[in-house]
Amino acid sequence: MIKVAINGYGTIGKRVADAVAAQPDMEVIGVSKTSVSAEAYIAKERGYPLYIADLSKKPTFEKAGIEVTGDVDAMLKAADVIVDATPGGVGEKNRPIYEKLGKKAIFQGGEDHEVAGFSFNAHANYNEAEGHQFARVVSCNTTGLVRVIHAMDQAFGVERVRAVMVRRGADPDDVKKGPIDAIVLNPASIPSHHGPDLQTVLPHINIVTLAMIVPTTFMHMHSIQMDLKKETTRDEVLKVFENHSRIGLVRKTMGIKSNAQLREYTQDLGRPRTDLWENGVFEESVSILDGKEFYCFQAIHQEADVVPENIDCIRALVGTVKDPEESIRMTNEALGLVAIG
8 A cells, every 4th residue: 555645635636535535545544634623623623643843833723623643744755746735935844844744745736847857747747656756746727738738739739729727816814815897907918837837748739828817616618729730620629529538628518618517517516516527518619620630628627637647656666556547447437536427
């Protein structure tokens, strides 16, 4: 069993912890919190050993009825792999600690590529991870872009990509952020960071991205245009998506035309936390013009799509499963991830 420590038990960390616990070859040896919170109670409910950075706060946790197993250093020393799910920028500060301990660690997309020196996506570069001490799972938006672009590149070749990210304003529980009544260019300059981020995984792709933030919390929406190298048809593209285990088709017959309706659908499916782990490509939007010009809309759940990628990254770093398709199959099966549509 691969011993996994989750350093940072928040939006991503709590999801990764549950995903690790579901795997047949992994175990959660601990999660960390800095203060008493709702997530700390959930960790207790799940039975995850809880560690804190400052043991002087232990009485506060215990007064709240939450047992503290020890300090974070003890958790890190016991792990085979550390998933750093701390807020953006904190992972960079944590890296020297992991380096000193000689531990493998996975960072999230909130960190710069340089923090790990290697950026990961299970379908695109799984086998390149072995031998690295550190890896970074690219951001939710970049993960969604990599899945679609890599699949299209493998099937037809991609000449260039132009994509617009319509980003959610904040996660559902983040009451301190906005915007409330605005559409904010993020950034106003072009390109946004998503294109260069994608090139850390797919360096040969010619891509320009634009981004804006809108007043919603459920998901991001992408508008994607690609020029392909080989002529194809809409039916052939749909077959590529149907055969991809982490691309789901939002069928026209479902009547779903918004992020809110898609979230309701995942909730009705009984998905944990209404998570959409896969890309939600709107079937009706998939278009091929003049044989080589591709268009689509896709929904990306910012809280969830990087979760299975973290699981595959654990196996890739440790080297226990050599075949990416086998790891992806194991991860999906343990999560119950059967792509929608």
